[in-house]
Amino acid sequence: MVQAINRALAEALAEDPAVILLGEDIGAAGGPFGATRGLQQRFGPDRVRDTPISEAAIMGAAVGAALTGLRPVAEIMFMDFVTLAMDALVNQAAKARFMFGGQRGVPLVLRTPHGGGLSAGPQHSQCLEAWLCHVPGLKVVCPATPADAYALLRSAIADPDPVVVVENKALYAMKGEVPDAPEPIPIGRARIVRPGRDATIVAYGAAVHWATDAASLLAAEGIEAEVLDLRSLQPWDEAAVLESLSRTHRLVVAHEAVEAFGVGAEIAARMADAGFDELDGPILRVGAPFTPVPFARELEAAYRPDAARIAAAVRRTLD
Amino acid sequence: MTRMADPLALLRTMLLIREAEMALARLFADGEVPGFIHLSVGQEAVAAGVCSALGPQDSVASTHRGHGHAIARGVALDGFFAEVLGRASGVCGGRGGSMHVADLNRGMLGANGIVGAGAPIALGAALAHRIRGTGGVAVAFFGDGALAEGALHESLNLAAIWRLPLLLVCENNGWAEFSRSDTQVAATLSAWSAAYGVPHAEVDGNDAAAVAAAAAEAVEALRRGEGPRVLEARTHRWRGHFEGDPQRYRDAEDAARAAGHDPIARSRAALLAAGVAESALHAAEAEARDAVAAAIAGARAAPAAEWADARHGAYAPAES
Numbered sequence: 328m329v330q331a332i333n334r335a336l337a338e339a340l341a342e343d344p345a346v347i348l349l350g351e352d353i354g355a356a357g358g359p360f361g362a363t364r365g366l367q368q369r370f371g372p373d374r375v376r377d378t379p380i381s382e383a384a385i386m387g388a389a390v391g392a393a394l395t396g397l398r399p400v401a402e403i404m405f406m407d408f409v410t411l412a413m414d415a416l417v418n419q420a421a422k423a424r425f426m427f428g429g430q431r432g433v434p435l436v437l438r439t440p441h442g443g444g445l446s447a448g449p450q451h452s453q454c455l456e457a458w459l460c461h462v463p464g465l466k467v468v469c470p471a472t473p474a475d476a477y478a479l480l481r482s483a484i485a486d487p488d489p490v491v492v493v494e495n496k497a498l499y500a501m502k503g504e505v506p507d508a509p510e511p512i513p514i515g516r517a518r519i520v521r522p523g524r525d526a527t528i529v530a531y532g533a534a535v536h537w538a539t540d541a542a543s544l545l546a547a548e549g550i551e552a553e554v555l556d557l558r559s560l561q562p563w564d565e566a567a568v569l570e571s572l573s574r575t576h577r578l579v580v581a582h583e584a585v586e587a588f589g590v591g592a593e594i595a596a597r598m599a600d601a602g603f604d605e606l607d608g609p610i611l612r613v614g615a616p617f618t619p620v621p622f623a624r625e626l627e628a629a630y631r632p633d634a635a636r637i638a639a640a641v642r643r644t645l646d
Numbered sequence: 647m648t649r650m651a652d653p654l655a656l657l658r659t660m661l662l663i664r665e666a667e668m669a670l671a672r673l674f675a676d677g678e679v680p681g682f683i684h685l686s687v688g689q690e691a692v693a694a695g696v697c698s699a700l701g702p703q704d705s706v707a708s709t710h711r712g713h714g715h716a717i718a719r720g721v722a723l724d725g726f727f728a729e730v731l732g733r734a735s736g737v738c739g740g741r742g743g744s745m746h747v748a749d750l751n752r753g754m755l756g757a758n759g760i761v762g763a764g765a766p767i768a769l770g771a772a773l774a775h776r777i778r779g780t781g782g783v784a785v786a787f788f789g790d791g792a793l794a795e796g797a798l799h800e801s802l803n804l805a806a807i808w809r810l811p812l813l814l815v816c817e818n819n820g821w822a823e824f825s826r827s828d829t830q831v832a833a834t835l836s837a838w839s840a841a842y843g844v845p846h847a848e849v850d851g852n853d854a855a856a857v858a859a860a861a862a863e864a865v866e867a868l869r870r871g872e873g874p875r876v877l878e879a880r881t882h883r884w885r886g887h888f889e890g891d892p893q894r895y896r897d898a899e900d901a902a903r904a905a906g907h908d909p910i911a912r913s914r915a916a917l918l919a920a921g922v923a924e925s926a927l928h929a930a931e932a933e934a935r936d937a938v939a940a941a942i943a944g945a946r947a948a949p950a951a952e953w954a955d956a957r958h959g960a961y962a963p964a965e966s
Contacts (some may be wrong), residue, residue, distance in 0.1 A: 390766070466961075
């Protein structure tokens with residue numbers, strides 16, 4: 328997946344002189360996860376800028392640059408560190424179009440990795456995307472495959488408003504084809520990963536793969552679960568979820584983030600309303616328990632949702 | 647060669663700011679201004695002086711006490727008053743109000759409700775000017791209370807490392823909201839500028855001509871690519887932190903002393919001493935009064951902001 332991200336950044340830099348990258352160690356070092364490798368050599372230190380460890384200034388500068396004719400793509404090394412950039416993101420970037428009466432948008436992108444599985448501990452593993460989905464003015468996407476990582480990042484950079492691209496650390500090493508001339512993926516459009524008639528599992532990021540594994544487990548029991556990859560969390564594809572629900576009549580929402588007050592809660596609430604007549608079972612959520620992400624391998628394995636938990640939720644909603 | 651600002655033009659700008667803000671104080675007391683407002687009465691010389699050194703390509707990030715910056719930057723009074731009164735014809739459609747007056751086509755990146763937040767935004771604007779080769783510079787206004795904000799330190803550090811054309815202008819009025827700033831900030835601005843290797847100049851913030859000259863000198867250095875500058879203007883906040891602030895934390899003498907440093911009286915006296923006819927000054931005063939009265943009348947007559955227009959304003963309209 329990092330190669331797909333790298334290609335999207337390289338093509339955007341090549342096509343539009345207004346695109347710049349800024350973040351900690353993205354230049355000479357090529358980025359902490361290698362997503363920006365080689366880009367500074369190719370596009371120069373002016374457009375691929377190493378910053379000091381100053382998240383508030385990185386994000387604030389991205390806002391000011393975006394209001395002054397550039398299309399900055401900022402990287403925050405771990406999503407946990409967006410806490411240090413929240414004023415610029417929430418009070419400035421998200422508000423400017425609205426509070427300035429539509430004079431101009433803030434065409435910036437924030438790339439940031441979330442997720443566990445690396446024993447990175449409580450401050451380097453969090454999935455905080457629900458916070459950002461809650462802020463009017465921001466868009467949030469979360470790719471599950473290299474092809475989507477490429478296409479969603481291109482769409483994010485082209486977007487006239489601020490877009491947060493949440494990348495799952497555990498998926499960085501994932502291999503996958505990106506076509507030579509990929510179709511653009513509009514922000515806000517989900518995709519059916521695996522069709523099925525008995526239940527719908529809505530997921531995003533790493534949970535898409537757990538959901539697919541769960542569907543395989545369930546298939547062995549004769550249950551055909553449909554897996555929907557949201558791809559975009561804000562806005563999210565309500566029509567696609569409703570359409571799937573209206574065929575399967577059962578809904579499970581799965582994500583790596585903490586279950587309580589999460590993206591799944593929003594989807595469940597909307598479908599309890601818009602999809603009320605379609606439901607033949609309770610809408611169930613599968614997410615992380617309400618604790619920080621633990622460090623030790625055994626603890627983290629127990630903490631993270633997985634295919635077995637998703638499959639159990641599907642069985643329960645079919646009961 | 648440093649361009650000399652026209653002293654009469656500086657006075658005109660200050661008169662416009664003073665008229666506008668005193669009118670806002672009356673409108674606020676009469677309940678015509680929704681929300682709350684922070685007036686910069688007494689500090690007009692800083693806004694007028696600094697903005698006189700800027701060209702149309704330059705960018706300004708302002709503060710919650712930002713009316714003077716907007717007016718000095720040339721934001722039209724009609725749109726300004728309509729915004730602060732929450733009318734549809736406001737420069738931001740009545741969605742922002744006093745703390746968010748922005749006019750992006752004039753490089754006015756907005757007043758700001760968050761103390762210190764303008765500095766990183768101006769930093770980014772300076773970066774954009776550098777990368778796009780516009781020749782423009784960026785100015786961040788902030789108060790002495792903002793010296794305790796981390797974003798300001800991060801911004802000065804980054805501007806210094808990248809040698810960006812960023813002018814950080816501290817309007818040092820001695821107050822951090824409801825507290826004396828010397829009880830809150832351990833270092834002086836000159837010491838912390840020196841720590842980052844950034845040239846710092848201090849100027850009498852009640853002397854518009856002095857501010858204009860110092861700002862022009864700094865802006866020229868920025869345009870020559872010499873890296874960021876800090877300009878500290880000592881001035882006085884005549885009124886409370888916000889309108890209606892009972893200022894129980896401030897003794898009456900302090901407020902009275904502040905009024906003894908009126909930048910407008912000072913500029914007026916200097917002009918008279920230089921031989922400008924008093925009638926010319928009266929004409930400038932009348933002009934400011936008329937302009938403000940007309941803008942207020944326009945704002946009052948303008949339709950109220952409509953929710954239907956704002957409802958879908960958080961994002962660009964979807965492409966069809």
